[in-house]
Amino acid sequence: MSESxxxxxxxxxxxxxxxxxxxxxxRKLREAGNKNLDTHTPYPIHGLEEALGLGRPxxxxxxxxxxxxxxxxxxxxxxxMNVIDFPINVANRPPHSPPTNIPITFELAVLLGGTxxxxxxxxxxxxxxxxxxxxxxxFFARASIDGFFLSIEVPTGGDVEKVAADVRGAGAxxxxxxxxxxx
Amino acid sequence: xxxxxxxxxxxxxxxPRPLIEGKQxxxxxxxxLLEHVWRGAGKGWxxxxxxxxxxxxxxxxxxxxxxxxxxxxxxxxxxxxxxxGIINFVWWIGIGHAGTLISAILLLLxxxxxxxxxxxxxxxxxxxxxxxxLFPLLHTGRPWFAxxxxxxxxxxxxxxxxxxxxxxWDVFAVSTYFTISLxxxxxxxxxxxxxxxxxxxxxxxxFVYGIFALGWRGSGxxxxxxxxxxxxxxxxxxxxxLSVHTIVSFDFATSVIPGWHTTIFPPYFVAGAVxxxxxxxxxxxxxxxxxxxxxxxxTPKHIEMMCKVMLATGMIVTYxxxxxxxxxxxxxxxxxxxxxxxxxxxxxxxxVYWLMIFCNCVVPQIFWSKRGRTNLxxxxxxxxxxxxxxxxxxxNIIVTSLHRDFLPSKWENYAPTWVDIxxxxxxxxxxxxxxxxxxxxxxxxxxxxxxxxxxxxEHAKHGAGHAGGEGxx
Numbered sequence: 001m002s003e004s005x006x007x008x009x010x011x012x013x014x015x016x017x018x019x020x021x022x023x024x025x026x027r028k029l030r031e032a033g034n035k036n037l038d039t040h041t042p043y044p045i046h047g048l049e050e051a052l053g054l055g056r057p058x059x060x061x062x063x064x065x066x067x068x069x070x071x072x073x074x075x076x077x078x079x080x081m082n083v084i085d086f087p088i089n090v091a092n093r094p095p096h097s098p099p100t101n102i103p104i105t106f107e108l109a110v111l112l113g114g115t116x117x118x119x120x121x122x123x124x125x126x127x128x129x130x131x132x133x134x135x136x137x138x139f140f141a142r143a144s145i146d147g148f149f150l151s152i153e154v155p156t157g158g159d160v161e162k163v164a165a166d167v168r169g170a171g172a173x174x175x176x177x178x179x180x181x182x183x
Numbered sequence: 184x185x186x187x188x189x190x191x192x193x194x195x196x197x198x199p200r201p202l203i204e205g206k207q208x209x210x211x212x213x214x215x216l217l218e219h220v221w222r223g224a225g226k227g228w229x230x231x232x233x234x235x236x237x238x239x240x241x242x243x244x245x246x247x248x249x250x251x252x253x254x255x256x257x258x259x260x261x262x263x264x265x266x267x268g269i270i271n272f273v274w275w276i277g278i279g280h281a282g283t284l285i286s287a288i289l290l291l292l293x294x295x296x297x298x299x300x301x302x303x304x305x306x307x308x309x310x311x312x313x314x315x316x317l318f319p320l321l322h323t324g325r326p327w328f329a330x331x332x333x334x335x336x337x338x339x340x341x342x343x344x345x346x347x348x349x350x351x352w353d354v355f356a357v358s359t360y361f362t363i364s365l366x367x368x369x370x371x372x373x374x375x376x377x378x379x380x381x382x383x384x385x386x387x388x389x390f391v392y393g394i395f396a397l398g399w400r401g402s403g404x405x406x407x408x409x410x411x412x413x414x415x416x417x418x419x420x421x422x423x424x425l426s427v428h429t430i431v432s433f434d435f436a437t438s439v440i441p442g443w444h445t446t447i448f449p450p451y452f453v454a455g456a457v458x459x460x461x462x463x464x465x466x467x468x469x470x471x472x473x474x475x476x477x478x479x480x481x482t483p484k485h486i487e488m489m490c491k492v493m494l495a496t497g498m499i500v501t502y503x504x505x506x507x508x509x510x511x512x513x514x515x516x517x518x519x520x521x522x523x524x525x526x527x528x529x530x531x532x533x534x535v536y537w538l539m540i541f542c543n544c545v546v547p548q549i550f551w552s553k554r555g556r557t558n559l560x561x562x563x564x565x566x567x568x569x570x571x572x573x574x575x576x577x578x579n580i581i582v583t584s585l586h587r588d589f590l591p592s593k594w595e596n597y598a599p600t601w602v603d604i605x606x607x608x609x610x611x612x613x614x615x616x617x618x619x620x621x622x623x624x625x626x627x628x629x630x631x632x633x634x635x636x637x638x639x640x641e642h643a644k645h646g647a648g649h650a651g652g653e654g655x656x
Contacts (some may be wrong), residue, residue, distance in 0.1 A: 019638065026403075038402050038403055038404055039401075039402070039403035040400050040401040040402060040403070041401050041403065041406070042209060042213075042374070042378065042401060042631060042634055043374070043406075043631050043632070043634050043635035043638065044406040044407075044409070044410055044635065045403075045406075045638075048403045048406065048407070049403070049407045051403075052403050052404065052407075054403075054404060054407050057407055057408050057410075057411045058408065059408050059411040059412045059415060060411055060415065063415045063419075067419075077335060078346045081335060081343040081346070082343070082346055082347075085341075085343070086341060086342060086343055088345075090345075090347065093347065097347060100346060100347040101346065103349075103352040103355070103356065103426065103430050103433075104346060104351070104352055104355045106422075106426060107352070107355040107356050107359045107423075107426065108355065108359070110359055110363060110419050110420075110422070110423045110426075111355075111359040111362060111363065113415075113419050114359075114362070114363040114366060114367075114416055114419045114420075114423075115362070115366065117366075117411075117412045117415045117416050117419070118366040118369075118370055118412065118416065120412065121370070121408055121409060121412035122397070124408050125402070125404070125405045125408060125409070127397045127398055127399065127405070128397035128398050129397070129398040130393065130394070130397075130398045131398065132398060132400055134400055135400070140400075141381035141382075142381070143381070143400060143401045144374065144377040144378040144380070144381045144399070144400075144401055145209065145210065145213045145378055145381055145382060146208065146209030146210045146213060146634075149401075
């Protein structure tokens with residue numbers, strides 16, 4: 001559409017007194033129909049997934065697929081190299097000897113499973129992302145230290161003041177509104 | 184409601200000593216655990232760093248000499264074809280295993296005391312594996328060719344590694360171990376790096392930590408996936424750590440040398456690895472908690488728990504020794520019998536054997552006593568002795584077995600050269616250098632996890648305080 005015109009994304013960011021207030025506030029705001037809710041906490045809070053209405057996590061499936069792929073790649077690689085491409089007769093042992101293939105098959109399953117977990121997480125989380133509009137709020141630095149925050153992206157045309165009032169009503173201690181800065 | 188900052192106690196009614204001492208909030212934990220990163224390096228740090236750097240210099244000299252002269256400059260020669268190179272490899276890998284055990288297995292077992300020491304131990308794992316990897320690489324003689332000797336790289340010669348050899352399994356096991364340990368460590372570190380970024384006083388530090396924090400903003404959507412990514416990496420690391428030392432033990436167990444050819448090797452190697460690894464964690468943790476101001480999160484209770492693990496694994500190792508000797512006698516194999524009852528106990532290397540028995544079987548017995556477990560100087564000395572003992576164990580397995588095998592005409596004694604000794608001291612220097620840098624630039628304790636633990640303990644206390652109220656389950 002209007003690619004040349006920069007339309008800053010607007011956020012309402014609110015700090016809550018503690019994790020329980022954040023949980024209650026998040027639940028209330030989500031039930032009130034707010035979209036694009038997110039929380040920002042220094043450590044994971046039990047129950048936030050449910051309060052945010054998140055679905056099943058995707059990482060376990062990714063890791064399972066990664067591990068299966070790793071095992072298949074490893075076994076296939078050894079089979080190809082030892083049986084098809086370059087069979088060597090060592091003391092009349094069979095070229096395809098399943099027990100000796102177990103360690104490497106296992107190791108590559110772990111390697112690909114583990115890397116799927118790590119890179120899968122960063123892909124799903126869309127990190128690294130050094131800039132995000134929520135960092136514009138001057139009190140947001142506390143989110144990684146001891147603050148419990150909630151952010152709502154206000155859709156274009158939405159009323160920022162109304163959302164901010166709603167957030168205050170949900171128990172926030174302090175509310176700020178920020179806009180994305182143009183880079 | 185209760186007081187705003189209740190004293191945090193352990194949730195274990197049998198052991199009321201706290202896991203986190205004093206009245207702490209997220210803010211005080213954050214400040215106290217990051218303080219040693221912001222504080223300038225003191226004289227003590229520079230002194231230690233100087234010593235470590237000189238040992239690292241020795242490593243550079245020894246590696247250069249090895250590459251220039253070839254591995255003929257090492258003391259090993261037929262029949263003792265493996266010596267310091269493999270001893271140090273196994274020793275370092277073993278030391279690394281405690282880190283994975285603490286971070287992964289204790290996480291899965293929900294042992295809350297692990298939280299204060301896991302970051303520290305994971306870093307130790309990484310650095311120990313780097314030291315370990317140097318030895319087999321140099322032992323190939325021409326490390327620049329090692330790529331196609333070790334990895335299935337499609338070179339023009341069309342030849343592949345020997346997949347039926349445990350040495351090839353080792354390559355995959357150790358490189359996987361290093362990769363997974365690094366990812367696990369970094370994943371755990373990201374929220375702490377964000378905390379460092381946001382508590383930085385200067386823009387340059389904020390910028391640097393900001394780069395490594397990858398823009399972490401503690402998003403609830405991220406945490407939901409993050410928890411799974413972290414716990415699954417732990418779940419994968421658990422069988423991995425067991426497999427790595429099992430595969431290392433296969434290097435010996437699949438051969439026919441008396442003293443190597445035993446089925447007890449895999450579990451006994453794994454237990455020995457955990458034993459030496461915990462000893463190394465304790466060796467570094469006791470001075471570090473003193474000098475980095477970590478006493479409120481690494482309490483005597485943590486040290487005592489680690490002593491109990493050392494006692495348990497030490498007993499498994501002792502059982503391994505007993506079984507080796509029993510089977511040597513029970514099998515009726517004269518070579519096995521001679522190896523265990525004559526060569527090791529009364530041969531030219533018997534001093535190492537008895538030192539091993541003393542350090543690994545006798546010394547840990549002090550941890551039966553609560554006074555032994557809580558007296559820090561005693562624990563520290565015992566931990567160092569255990570490290571010495573575990574090095575002696577690998578010397579015994581490798582050199583003592585090789586220098587007296589089947590034919591007396593093949594017997595030969597072994598002595599390390601200055602290059603061997605310099606390489607060994609050099610890797611200790613490398614390890615110490617990396618570790619001191621880690622302690623300077625990264626929080627030694629997993630700040631985020633300690634905050635989470637504090638939050639959890641406080642909620643558990645509140646929940647117990649008003650039963651019937653709204654629970655936080």
